[in-house]
Amino acid sequence: MKINKENIESVNKKVAENHLNQFDFLANSLDQKNIDVDKLVSELSDFQVAIPSWALGAGGTRFGRFSFYGEPSSLEQKIEDVGVIHSLTQTAGAISLHIPWDVPEDYNAIKELAAENDLIFDAVNSNTFQDQKNAKESYKFGSLSNVNKPPREQAIAHNIEVVEIGKKLGSKSLTVWLADGSNFPGQNNFQTALKHTEDSLKEIYKNLPEDWKMFIEYKPYEPNFYSTVIQDWGTSFMLANACGEKAYTLVDLGHHLPNTNIEQIVSTLMLKGKLGGFHFNDSKYGDDDSTVGSVKPYSLFLIFNELVYGMRNNPQNPYPAWMIDASHNVKDPLEDLVQSLEAIQEAYAKALLVNQDELKQAQLNNDVVLAQELLQDAYRTDVRPLLAQARLARGGALNPIQAYRSLDVRRSLIEERGRHTVASGL
Numbered sequence: 001m002k003i004n005k006e007n008i009e010s011v012n013k014k015v016a017e018n019h020l021n022q023f024d025f026l027a028n029s030l031d032q033k034n035i036d037v038d039k040l041v042s043e044l045s046d047f048q049v050a051i052p053s054w055a056l057g058a059g060g061t062r063f064g065r066f067s068f069y070g071e072p073s074s075l076e077q078k079i080e081d082v083g084v085i086h087s088l089t090q091t092a093g094a095i096s097l098h099i100p101w102d103v104p105e106d107y108n109a110i111k112e113l114a115a116e117n118d119l120i121f122d123a124v125n126s127n128t129f130q131d132q133k134n135a136k137e138s139y140k141f142g143s144l145s146n147v148n149k150p151p152r153e154q155a156i157a158h159n160i161e162v163v164e165i166g167k168k169l170g171s172k173s174l175t176v177w178l179a180d181g182s183n184f185p186g187q188n189n190f191q192t193a194l195k196h197t198e199d200s201l202k203e204i205y206k207n208l209p210e211d212w213k214m215f216i217e218y219k220p221y222e223p224n225f226y227s228t229v230i231q232d233w234g235t236s237f238m239l240a241n242a243c244g245e246k247a248y249t250l251v252d253l254g255h256h257l258p259n260t261n262i263e264q265i266v267s268t269l270m271l272k273g274k275l276g277g278f279h280f281n282d283s284k285y286g287d288d289d290s291t292v293g294s295v296k297p298y299s300l301f302l303i304f305n306e307l308v309y310g311m312r313n314n315p316q317n318p319y320p321a322w323m324i325d326a327s328h329n330v331k332d333p334l335e336d337l338v339q340s341l342e343a344i345q346e347a348y349a350k351a352l353l354v355n356q357d358e359l360k361q362a363q364l365n366n367d368v369v370l371a372q373e374l375l376q377d378a379y380r381t382d383v384r385p386l387l388a389q390a391r392l393a394r395g396g397a398l399n400p401i402q403a404y405r406s407l408d409v410r411r412s413l414i415e416e417r418g419r420h421t422v423a424s425g426l
Contacts, residue, residue: 001080001412002117003087005395011403012392019398023385035353037386044349044390049280049341050094050122050323051082053102056334057423059289059327068332070413073421075102076113081413083117085334088403090396091341094122096323097169099162100132107168122173123215123277123321124166128155129179129223144200145180145193145229152200159204167209173321174208175250175277176201177217181224181231193229198242205243215250215277215321216240220257222287233265240274248276248318252325253303254287255279262299263306270310270317278307279325280344289327291336293343300343301379304351312356332410338400345387353378 027037056078057071072078079095086092095114104110114121128143136154141147143155163174178197182188205214218236219228230236233249240247249269256262269275282290282300293300310317322344328336355374362370388398397403404410 001084001409001416003084003407003409007407008087008395008397008403011406012398015398015402019385019388019392023389026382026385030353040349040352040386041390041393043352044345044386045090045393047091047345047348048093048322049091049344050096050321051085051092051337052096052098052125052323052325053078054098054423055324055326055328055337056081057328058333059329061329066330067420067422068328068410069419069421070410070415070417071333071421071423073417073423075104075110077417078102078423079110079113079117079119081334082119084404084409085337085341086118088397088400089338089341090391090394091345092337093118094120096122096125096175097165097171098125098127099158099165100127103165104169111169121166121169121171122323123175124162124169124171124173125175125177126159126162128158129177139179142180142188142193142196142229144176144178145188145197147188147192147196152196156200156203160207163204163207163209163212166212172211173213173215173277174204175215175217176204177219177250178228178230179223181221181228182226183224184226188227190227194235197229198239201239201243201247205247208246212246213276213318213321214240214243214247216243216247217250217252217255217277217279219252219255219287233269237269237272237274240276248274250277250279251275252279252281252287253292253300254281254283254289254325258285263303266303267306267310270306270314273314273316273318275310275317275320277321277323279323280340281324281326289325291326291331291343292324292340293347294339297343297347298379300347301350302375304347305354305375308348308351308354309356334409335401335404338404342387342400345390346383349383349386350378350381353381353383 030037058067072081082095128139131138137151146152208214216236216239218230218232220231236249240249280292282292282295284295324340359374
């Protein structure tokens with residue numbers, strides 16, 4: 001399945017006049033505020049978010065999984081699905097692979113296919129949260145933190161292998177997420193588990209190429225419900241510092257306890273030059289992996305306000321690696337990802353509208369009311385015409401969901417692949 005330029009132009013014609021009217025109205029309004037609309041559109045056009053290979057199939061619950069049919073059953077089909085999303089949105093220019101689910105058989109062919117779909121390879125992700133077929137050691141009681149050396153050595157070797165795979169694809173970063181932890185008091189010695197984890201991460205770090213980064217993810221609970229070895233941003237930050245300058249913290253929006261001030265975490269990490277990656281999703285209760293912006297859109301905006309500030313004022317921090325990390329239980333996965341991309345771009349666009357100079361002055365004057373007004377004025381602006389214009393400038397769809405349905409993409413995928421294919425890794 002591939003969407004060509006003519007397909008997109010045909011669906012754009014139906015809504016072009018309405019878009020032009022909406023964009024002109026917004027552009028005139030922003031011009032009156034001395035906001036450079038062309039610059040805004042350019043910044044939105046340049047903003048790209050990686051799609052993870054594991055998010056292209058239907059997700060499951062603890063009790064069941066309900067397919068949308070036509071799921072990608074190979075790495076090639078996963079790349080093609082991301083290509084469909086990117087052709088519509090022009091925002092998903094990278095794919096993030098999870099090893100061993102996505103080990104290429106022919107690296108040159110995979111790279112050529114990615115290039116044909118205008119994609120690059122983002123961070124590669126290791127998997128030590130489940131036992132793999134024919135693995136000698138088990139991770140039931142931990143991987144990098146295990147009390148026994150053989151499982152730790154196996155987990156270290158796996159991560160090094162993932163780096164080697166990533167090098168062949170042109171990736172430049174490794175993401176490490178640990179499920180390691182305990183379910184009951186007394187099961188683990190906290191200090192021993194942390195020390196083993198630090199030592200293991202340092203061994204992996206030694207094998208990073210000079211131009212690579214290592215992202216250390218954190219999560220307060222699940223799959224273990226008493227303790228998690230890397231449970232918060234402070235532990236990840238500490239481990240990254242222990243490893244070296246190429247190691248960074250990765251923030252996942254769902255990996256926080258309810259009401260955590262994520263925007264403050266983001267700001268602190270950028271100030272210290274240690275925010276390396278960012279995983280987008282949304283949640284109501286915990287790590288729900290819901291569609292981005294579906295539950296807490298204002299929180300997402302506040303986070304982006306800090307991200308924009310950090311990208312402008314913290315040169316010590318590298319440009320973050322953006323990725324969606326969500327699960328799709330009752331939605332078509334491709335439609336869900338398109339909705340997430342729209343929500344990310346919307347929050348980013350609104351954050352770009354914040355007059356940081358005026359906000360700074362209000363803060364210096366302790367003018368709390370004005371500071372809030374400046375933020376909320378930007379948030380209340382309907383920026384969707386800006387997003388559509390940015391997509392149009394790159395050859396994308398004015399309304400990606402409408403185009404996806406008009407072109408009957410899911411039916412085409414089912415006809416091509418069948419109804420009962422299952423995306424690997426789920």
